[in-house]
Amino acid sequence: MTTFIILLSVIAIVHFVYESIIAPSLRMHLRNKLFELRDEVRAVRVEGVDPDDEKAYWYTHDGINNLLDRLSWMTLHARVTATMAYAQDADLQKLVEERKAMLDQCKNRRIHKIFDKTSLVVEEAFVVNMGAWAIYVVPIGVFFSSLGQLKKLVSNLILTPERKREEMLPRPVLAG
Numbered sequence: 082m083t084t085f086i087i088l089l090s091v092i093a094i095v096h097f098v099y100e101s102i103i104a105p106s107l108r109m110h111l112r113n114k115l116f117e118l119r120d121e122v123r124a125v126r127v128e129g130v131d132p133d134d135e136k137a138y139w140y141t142h143d144g145i146n147n148l149l150d151r152l153s154w155m156t157l158h159a160r161v162t163a164t165m166a167y168a169q170d171a172d173l174q175k176l177v178e179e180r181k182a183m184l185d186q187c188k189n190r191r192i193h194k195i196f197d198k199t200s201l202v203v204e205e206a207f208v209v210n211m212g213a214w215a216i217y218v219v220p221i222g223v224f225f226s227s228l229g230q231l232k233k234l235v236s237n238l239i240l241t242p243e244r245k246r247e248e249m250l251p252r253p254v255l256a257g
Contacts, residue, residue: 092216099213107209112152114202119145122195130189137187140180141196148203155206157214 122142130138167174184196238246 095216096213099216104209104212107212108153108206111202111206111209112149115145115149115152115199118195118199118202119149122192125189125191125195130192134187134189134192136180137184137189137192140184141192141199144196145199148199148206152203152206153210155203156210160207 119142122138122145126138126142167177184193187193238250241249
């Protein structure tokens with residue numbers, strides 16, 4: 082029981098440190114990357130954007146702005162909510178596909194590059210914002226992966242001669 086309480090305390094401390102120190106620092110770094118990408122896409126506009134690429138520019142620019150505001154909300158819940166919203170809304174699917182087609186038709190490679198970099202930053206934000214889950218998920222994964230090893234150990238114990246098994250696993254002495 083003491084070990085369990087110590088383990089829970091360590092997990093709570095690690096979770097606290099991650100959520101209050103590490104994750105905010107990483108999010109700030111990601112926000113700074115998004116600001117750089119927004120500046121870069123604005124520089125593309127200053128240098129001149131082909132009229133055919135104007136919509137792709139604005140979709141990328143406005144997307145970066147919206148994500149700057151919502152970076153800390155990129156979580157598992159947000160992912161599930163967004164996935165369900167896309168799946169249930171045919172009009173939204175059509176609109177997003179039209180915008181993707183517009184971006185695919187964009188001739189300005191820098192806009193494509195900025196869009197791709199933005200996608201990577203947002204993917205990193207999802208990982209950062211869900212990072213504390215690793216504290217809980219990793220031990221469960223270790224437990225389930227050890228079950229396969231346990232099966233092999235049990236098979237070996239069953240097939241081990243009794244004398245060797247007694248040496249490895251002596252019978253407990255019963256008080257009485």
